[in-house]
Amino acid sequence: xxxxxxAVAAIGVTSxxxxxxxxxxxxxxxxxxxxxxxxxxxAPTLLAALIVVAVLDDGGRIxxxxxxxxxxxxxxxxxxxxxxxxxxxVAAGTTALLRLVIS
Amino acid sequence: MHPPDEDDAATVSxxxxxxxxxxxxAVAVGGFGVSFGVxxxxxxxxxxxxxxxxxxxxxxxxxxxxxxxxxxxxxMAGAVLxxxxxxARYLPIGASVAPAMTGSPLRRFLEAQLVxxxxxxxxxxxxxxxxxxxxxGAGLVLYAAWTLGTVAGALGGDxxxxxxxxxxxxxxxxxxxxxxxxQITGRRALAAALLGAVIALVLIPVAPPGVPVIAAALGCLxxxxxxTPAATEEAR
Numbered sequence: 001x002x003x004x005x006x007a008v009a010a011i012g013v014t015s016x017x018x019x020x021x022x023x024x025x026x027x028x029x030x031x032x033x034x035x036x037x038x039x040x041x042x043a044p045t046l047l048a049a050l051i052v053v054a055v056l057d058d059g060g061r062i063x064x065x066x067x068x069x070x071x072x073x074x075x076x077x078x079x080x081x082x083x084x085x086x087x088x089x090v091a092a093g094t095t096a097l098l099r100l101v102i103s
Numbered sequence: 104m105h106p107p108d109e110d111d112a113a114t115v116s117x118x119x120x121x122x123x124x125x126x127x128x129a130v131a132v133g134g135f136g137v138s139f140g141v142x143x144x145x146x147x148x149x150x151x152x153x154x155x156x157x158x159x160x161x162x163x164x165x166x167x168x169x170x171x172x173x174x175x176x177x178x179m180a181g182a183v184l185x186x187x188x189x190x191a192r193y194l195p196i197g198a199s200v201a202p203a204m205t206g207s208p209l210r211r212f213l214e215a216q217l218v219x220x221x222x223x224x225x226x227x228x229x230x231x232x233x234x235x236x237x238x239x240g241a242g243l244v245l246y247a248a249w250t251l252g253t254v255a256g257a258l259g260g261d262x263x264x265x266x267x268x269x270x271x272x273x274x275x276x277x278x279x280x281x282x283x284x285x286q287i288t289g290r291r292a293l294a295a296a297l298l299g300a301v302i303a304l305v306l307i308p309v310a311p312p313g314v315p316v317i318a319a320a321l322g323c324l325x326x327x328x329x330x331t332p333a334a335t336e337e338a339r
Binding site: 041060066 | 124126127128131149155156159160161162165166169179183187191192193194197198199202204205211213214215216218220224230268269270271273274276277278280281282283284286291292293296297298299300302307308315316319320322324
């Protein structure tokens with residue numbers, strides 16, 4: 001077995017364990033009340049962090065580039081109550097256009 | 104209690120709802136699947152290994168990080184560590200969806216493999232409640248797109264070009280923003296979102312990939328006292 005296959009197997013197993021642990025151990029019943037209070041805020045917290053990393057992280061460096069313009073255009077589309085498909089297309093289109101112009 | 108067939112019908116209809124919401128992203132996910140397949144090839148993974156990784160790991164950022172460590176000649180342990188850091192957020196994410204996941208522990212473990220950031224966010228009904236059908240429907244669509252994209256990239260090479268030229272990388276934060284907008288239901292949620300954003304921003308330049316997001320998840324500890332607002336008032 002080559003090193004690459006060992007890495008593939010190790011990453012697959014750890015990833016499956018990380019994803020499956022909560023549902024397998026805590027699944028099918030309500031969370032303890034205190035944990036439920038924490039988890040209720042997990043969605044806004046993590047979504048905000050994922051947005052920041054997806055838009056500003058450029059290989060461990062903060063970069064303001066076409067992605068931020070795409071996010072701004074998405075925010076305007078959201079404010080105009082556009083459906084999610086349109087919001088996503090507007091963001092991708094704005095970012096692509098800006099990259100085309102800049103490069 | 105519903106009779107079983109009625110429950111199944113409800114699950115199928117919520118799976119359809121989840122799949123429909125995931126479709127706008129399927130193209131972007133497929134495009135990045137292609138570039139993952141191509142990158143894995145240049146990093147020395149055989150097409151079979153790249154496809155096996157997408158089938159078993161199904162986590163874009165962790166897979167990109169792992170193959171770029173391998174491609175740079177890094178140690179295997181480094182590649183595994185990078186993937187574990189980027190996937191660590193699935194521990195709290197898994198705990199958050201746990202009440203919605205029903206069936207035997209094995210079944211819950213297997214169905215949890217369809218949880219990725221996007222299917223998790225699409226399955227969130229608000230206030231920490233999740234819908235299993237939506238998670239599974241969205242997860243299946245994204246799993247198919249990611250795997251088929253990887254197959255195309257690993258076997259066919261880079262005929263699509265760089266997905267970033269098409270701005271596809273901007274599709275993900277846009278979807279997250281659309282989902283976040285519906286979840287800012289009060290001052291506490293807004294504070295948690297701002298705190299999460301600030302923690303991630305501060306840590307990007309100094310922490311390894313994955314750490315900013317998992318550290319930001321600690322922002323939701325603000326919810327620890329949610330059950331006892333009176334006690335919070337008294338403490339001031």
